[in-house]
Amino acid sequence: MKDYAENKSPKDPKLCQLIRKAITVNRKAIGLEFDDVAEELGLQPGTLENKLKPSYANGDLTLTEFVHFLELTNDMGPLEYIASNFDMLLVRNDDVTPTVKKIGQLADKAMMESSDVFRSAKEALEDGNISEDEKERLLKELRESNTANFELEQQLKHLPTPPKDE
Secondary structure: OOOOOOOOOOOOHHHHHHHHHHHHHHHHHHOOOHHHHHHHOOOOHHHHHHHOOOOOOOOOOOHHHHHHHHHHHOOOHHHHHHHHHOOOOOOOOOOOOOOHHHHHHHHHHHHHHHHHHHHHHHHHHOOOOOOHHHHHHHHHHHHHHHHHHHHHHHHHHOOOOOOOOO
């Protein structure tokens, strides 16, 4: 019989760091301190602290706690990180009616993000090697560029076009 007593996958230290950072960065905006976030999640502060320690193997955030955390902080960084681990792109679906002005702004954003990719790639390739840090930075810039292009594409698809003159 298999031993299912514990998860065989270790905690992801970067995910734990992103969750902790989201609480810290957003605490003023959401009006909650770390202890308050723990209470909102139905946890003791020490328990939340342990769940966010990569070295603490006996407790992970449950899916329900993670979803509630996202609702509390409105910080999708940890979810975007999870999506990127599966080579997926996470894009917020805003219910904004597309306009020509919005399309122009998104085109500018897509161009700037593309320029950031180009700059990061050139900097990384200067010495003929790509270090782990350079690789991570370049992948981050590529994700941001892909997101900007996807948002532009979605808005453009839904932009109403005037009827043709006949």
